[in-house]
Amino acid sequence: MYVAYLATTLLAAGLTGSAAVANLIGHDYPKSQADTVQVDHKWILPFGLLLGAGAVGLLAGLAVPALGLLAAGGLVLYFLGALVAHLRAHALNLAPWSLYFATCTAALVTTVLYR
Template identity: 50%
Template sequence: MSTTATIVTIAAALWVGFSAASVFLRATWVVGPLAEYGVPRSWWPWLGVAKAAGSVGLLVGLFVPVVGVLAAVGLVLYFVGAVVTVLRARSYGHVPFPLLYLAPVVAALALGFPG
């Protein structure tokens, strides 16, 4: 894995980890929109767990590539689902937010794990 791929993967993992922590800490800028989109409150901890697991999986993938690939694919599905949720809620102005998390995960997958 190249230095660039390693840096992008670590950055993506930290970024997604920040997102998970924001859900666990019920940051207003995260849970407010979740409520607005109609995401049940009982799902919020599980969404945080999914992001945290994906973040850890990306880091583990630096040493065990198949884990990184699986984590990245899972996170891609997660954030594509987030885009769909935002679109279904007709909050079109919020679409860029899940894309900000999706992009570095896709970059990490494209740069580093196929080897």
């Protein structure tokens, strides 16, 4: 079980960390996604900070389990909010969202099962 927990945690941290960096450096992809779901660009930086905090929290959870559990739960909620934004805007290209959501959900489930 430890291997699954470690693998999903590291994968989720890596994916959300890369998304955080893309948001924080002003990459075009987060901007195009914000335009697609009709979200003001002023939210890109706060979303990047949330993703970065989630990634760091997942990694910190390897040492302090409660932090990992909170981070994984927070990321699942974050991506559920993203789903609502996509559905509201009728933006049904959910493949990237599915990858992030499934990975963060797997991290949450394996964290709960392992701890």
